[in-house]
Amino acid sequence: MSVQKTTQQKVIVSGKGETKQHAFASALAEIQNKLMASAKVLLRIEPVNVEVLKAVENKYTERFLFFFFPRQRVNYEVELSVTVTVTEIRLADVPFTQHLTEDPNGIVLPFVTKKI
Structure with a gap:
């Protein structure tokens, strides 16, 4: 069972810099920040x-x-429209198992049966 999902999205980003390369690098670095705002686990x-x-x-x-x-x-300014393929993990499809344990931070006293 695969929990990966691949979608295509269009993102509009902008960047500024003292050279053309810095302006494009600034804009392309902003793509990840915009996509992470949607609170997904991106691969x-x-x-x-x-x-x-x-x-x-x-x-x-x-x-x-x-x-x-x-x-x-x-100074250079660029505004880009970037179409990206995003591969993410669907957390709703991941089966988690539950284990109940005692308090791992508790202190065992020799005369008292309860942990503090």
């Missing part, structure tokens, strides 16, 4: 398709003390 998250919804390059000139040492700064 595998496998991206199937990635679509770029928005890709923005922000350029600005930065100066020291408003006049000195001008330099160009660039």
